[in-house]
Amino acid sequence: MSKQGNLQEIAYEAFVYAYPMLEQVKTINNMMKFMDLGFNEPVFNRTLPWETVGMPIVAPNLTSMTGGILIGTTNGPVTIEIPEVKDRYIVYQCIDAFTHNFYYMGTRANNGEGGRFTFYNKGQQLPDLDATPVELESDHAIIVIRIDIKDASEKDLVYSIEDAIKVIDAPVTHRKYPVYDKEKAFSPDFVEIINDLLTEAPASETELFERFAKIGIFSDVTLTEEERKEVQAGTDAAYADIQTQSKTATALGDGWVGATTVFGTRQYLNKNYMNRAIGAYFGLWGNSKAEANYFLGYFEGEGELVFSKEELPPLTDIGFWSITAHDENMMVKANEYDSYVITMDNMEFDEDGGITFKFSSEPEDGNWLYTPGDGLGILLRAYQADAEKIEGYVPPPFIKR
Numbered sequence: 001m002s003k004q005g006n007l008q009e010i011a012y013e014a015f016v017y018a019y020p021m022l023e024q025v026k027t028i029n030n031m032m033k034f035m036d037l038g039f040n041e042p043v044f045n046r047t048l049p050w051e052t053v054g055m056p057i058v059a060p061n062l063t064s065m066t067g068g069i070l071i072g073t074t075n076g077p078v079t080i081e082i083p084e085v086k087d088r089y090i091v092y093q094c095i096d097a098f099t100h101n102f103y104y105m106g107t108r109a110n111n112g113e114g115g116r117f118t119f120y121n122k123g124q125q126l127p128d129l130d131a132t133p134v135e136l137e138s139d140h141a142i143i144v145i146r147i148d149i150k151d152a153s154e155k156d157l158v159y160s161i162e163d164a165i166k167v168i169d170a171p172v173t174h175r176k177y178p179v180y181d182k183e184k185a186f187s188p189d190f191v192e193i194i195n196d197l198l199t200e201a202p203a204s205e206t207e208l209f210e211r212f213a214k215i216g217i218f219s220d221v222t223l224t225e226e227e228r229k230e231v232q233a234g235t236d237a238a239y240a241d242i243q244t245q246s247k248t249a250t251a252l253g254d255g256w257v258g259a260t261t262v263f264g265t266r267q268y269l270n271k272n273y274m275n276r277a278i279g280a281y282f283g284l285w286g287n288s289k290a291e292a293n294y295f296l297g298y299f300e301g302e303g304e305l306v307f308s309k310e311e312l313p314p315l316t317d318i319g320f321w322s323i324t325a326h327d328e329n330m331m332v333k334a335n336e337y338d339s340y341v342i343t344m345d346n347m348e349f350d351e352d353g354g355i356t357f358k359f360s361s362e363p364e365d366g367n368w369l370y371t372p373g374d375g376l377g378i379l380l381r382a383y384q385a386d387a388e389k390i391e392g393y394v395p396p397p398f399i400k401r
Contacts, residue, residue, distance in 0.1 A: 006214075007214065007215060007223075007227055007230040007231055007234065008230045008231070008233050008234040008237075009234065010211055010212065010214055010215055010234065011188070011215055011230070011231040011232075011233070011234025011235050011238070012234040012235070012237050012238045012241075013208075013211070013212075013234075013238075013273075014191070014211075014212045014215060014217060014234075015190065015234065015235045015238035015239065016238045016241070016242065016273050016274055016277050017208070017212075017273045017277075018190055018191075018193075018194050019238070019239070019242060019277045019280060019281075020098070020099040020276050020277055020279065020280035020284070021097060021098060021099060021193075021194065021197060022180075022185045022190060022193060022194075023099075023280045023281075023284050024095075024097070024099055024142070024280070024284060025177075025178050025180045025193060025197060026180040026182075026185070027284055027285075028070065028142060028177065029177075029179065029180040031043075031068065031070075032177070035068075037068065037070055038070065039070050039071070039072035039140070039170075039174040039177075040069070040070070040071065040072055040078055040167045040170035040171075040174070041069070041070075041167060042067060042068070042069045042145075042162070042165050042166065042167065043067055043068060043069075044065065044066070044067030044145075044162045045065070045066050045067060046065075046159070048065075048149070048152060048155060049061060049062045049063060049064060049065065049066075049149065050062050050338075050340070052332075053332050053333075053334050053340060054332070054333065054334040056331065057331070057332075058329070058330050058331065059283075059296075059324075059326065059330045059377075059379055060332055061146070061381075062324060062332065062340055062341045063148055063149065063150075063322060063341060063343060064089075064146040064147060064148055064149065065146070065147045065149050065158050065162065066144070066145065066146055066147075067145045067147075067162060067165075068142055068143055068144050068145055069142070069143040069145070069165075069167065070140065070141075070142055070143075070177075071119050071136075071140055071141045071142070071143060072139065072140045072170075072171070072174030072175075073119055073120055073121050073124070073136055073139050073140065073171075073174075074139045074140070074171070074173075074174045074175045074199075075171035075172075075173055075174060076120075076124060076170070076171040077118050077119060077120035077121075077124055077125075077126055077127055077169070077170075078118070078119045078120075078167060078169070078170040078171070079116055079117065079118040079119075079127060079129055079131050079167070079168050079169040079170070080116065080117055080119075080143075080165070080166065080167050080168065081114075081115070081116050081164075081165070081166045081167075081168045082105060082114055082115060082116075082117070082164070082165050083114045083161060083164035083165065084112060084113055084114035085106075085107070085112045085114075085147070085161055086111075086112045088107075088147065088148045088149075089106075089107045089146075089147075089148040089320070089383065090106045090107055090112060090145075090146070090147045090148070090161070091104065091105075091106035091107065091108070091109075091145070091146050091287075091291060091292075092104065092105040092106050092109075092143050092144075092145055093143065093144040093145075093146075093285065093287060093291070094119075094134070094141055094142075094143050095141060095142050095143075095144065095285060096136060096137055096138050096141045097137075097138035097139075097140060097141070097197055097198060098137065098138065098202075098266070098276075099276060099279070099280060099284070099285075100137075100264070100265055100266045100269065101263060101264055101265060101287065101288045101291075102134075102136070102137070102141070102265055102266070103134050104288075104291060105117065107318065107384075108290070108291060108318065108383075108384050109291075115131070115132060116129060116130060116131035116132065116168065117131055117132045117133075117134055118131040118132070118133050118134065118169075119134050119135075119136055119141065120133060120134070120135060120136065121135070121136050121139055122135060127169050129168075129169060137202050137266070138198060138199070139174075139175070139199050140174070140177070142285075144285055145162075145165065147161055147162070176196075178193050178196035178197045179196075180193070181193070186235065186236075186239065187232060187235065188215065188216075188223065188228045188231040188232055188235065190235065191212075191215060191216040191217045192216075194217055195216075195217060195218065198218075200218075201218065202266075204266075215231050241274070242274070242277045242278060242281050243281065245274060245278060246278045246281045246282060249262065249275070249278050250262075250278065250282055252295070252394045253394055254297075254394065254395075254396070254397040254398070255297050255298055255299055255397070255398060256295055256296065256297045256394055256395055257282075257295070257296050257297075257298075258293065258294060258295045258296070258393075258394075259278070259279055259282045259283070259286055259294065260289045260293050260390055260391050260393075261275065261289070261391060262275045262276065262278050262279030262282065262286070263279045263286040263287060263288055263289070264288045264289070265288070268288070289385065289387050289390055289391065290384070290385070290387045291383065291384065292381060292382065292383045292384075292385075293313075293381075293382045293383075293385050293390050293393075294379065294380070294381055294382075295379070295380040295382070295393075295394075295395050296330070296377065296378070296379050296380075297377070297378040297379075297380075297395065297398060298328070298375075298376075298377055299375075299376045299377075299378065299398040299400070300374055300375060300376060300400070301371075301374060301376070301400050301401065302359055302360040302361065302371055302400070302401045303359055303360075303398050303399050303400040303401050304356055304357060304358050304359065304398075304399045304401070305323075305356070305357040305359075305378070305395065305396055305398060305399070306354070306356050306357075306396055306399060307354050307355045307356070307357075307395075307396055308352070308354045308396075309352060309353035309354045311354070311395070311396050312353075312354070312355070313380065313382040313385060313390070313393060313395075314385055314386040314389035314390055314393060315382065315383075315384060315385050315386060316384045316385065316386055318384050319382065319383055319384035319385055319386075320343070320344040320345075320383050320384070321343075321344050321380065321381060321382040321383065322341055322342060322343045322344065322380070322381050323341065323342050323357055323367075323369065323378065323379070323380055324340060324341040324369075324378070324379045324381070325339070325340065325341075325359060325369040325370060325371055325372075325376065325377070325378060326372075326376070326377035326378070326379065327372045327373060327375055327376070327377060328373070328374070328375020328376070328377060329375075329377070330377045330379070333372040333373075335370045335372065337363055337370055339363075339368065339369050339370035340369070340370070341369075342357070342367055342369060347367055348366050348367055355367060357369065359371040359376060359378070360401075376398075378398070380395055
């Protein structure tokens with residue numbers, strides 16, 4: 001193989017590896033701009049979830065308050081303190097620089113118990129605090145926080161939970177977070193963003209990064225114009241494959257798509273870098289399947305979803321689920337009926353234990369959701385599912401009227 005051809009192959013492999021991280025850098029940059037996200041300081045969106053109805057937000061979660069903490073451990077460990085929350089669902093999804101879900105706290109992970117957690121890098125001295133140590137592979141992580149809220153009467157209670165989530169010990173400074181540049185991200189210069197993002201290669205991927213060094217990752221390489229063309233060809237081919245394979249990898253049948261196997265820990269993903277990239281293309285920061293699973297259906301017109309008892313989402317004893325109706329672009333359109341989402345505690349079950357959902361432009365008895373037009377997007381969220389059974393689960397087909 002020629003040198004140029006080898007560079008194209010390496011670039012393909014490196015972009016598949018890097019794509020999720022590039023998407024995460026873009027997202028965190030947006031959070032820094034619109035939410036004033038900074039290192040080692042909790043931030044929350046104080047807007048009630050249903051107040052976002054009508055805004056240009058794709059598949060908004062209408063039942064949870066959200067926030068996050070950007071953990072930065074370059075200059076030492078970071079310790080956070082979380083409150084006990086037993087009366088509602090709460091999750092702290094910890095995502096590293098590689099987009100792995102490396103740790104969880106919350107309702108499922110630690111029974112909603114409060115406590116302290118110290119995030120640190122290997123070799124760092126832990127502070128003299130009574131806290132659970134959590135080792136990081138990178139020198140930063142994003143903790144995505146979701147807290148369930150039923151209605152406006154719970155606003156102050158949820159705010160008090162948010163206020164009790166604190167960083168109690170952290171270094172004063174952290175190295176600068178990378179700046180996202182779309183032109184760079186899809187060119188041979190994507191390596192510059194990765195070099196700004198990471199400080200070293202993971203121990204399990206040393207050989208991989210030695211290959212990536214040939215196009216400039218963790219190395220000082222000046223490519224000729226011809227070599228840059230080869231790297232660009234590899235980058236373009238990788239992104240095209242991510243898009244193509246995401247269609248087949250997430251297709252479940254009967255108009256449904258899902259992603260139960262493309263999010264998780266490094267160990268779970270087991271070096272399947274294409275799956276990790278597909279997960280980022282499907283939707284960044286998807287939960288591990290033990291925590292939450294998402295099933296999207298794209299349909300037309302009015303109709304019904306009829307679940308037999310055996311077709312209900314397979315959940316654990318503490319699991320729950322919901323159905324949300326969207327337009328063809330997965331936006332939630334405002335309507336005079338305030339009909340947007342049905343949660344498990346509001347569902348009316350059939351006598352045989354099944355359930356029927358109705359989607360139409362006029363109100364109906366039972367489990368009814370307003371459909372805003374010809375295009376209909378339905379999102380089923382299943383939390384704390386049976387991890388084995390959910391992997392092969394497909395919701396029933398949409399019955400068009």
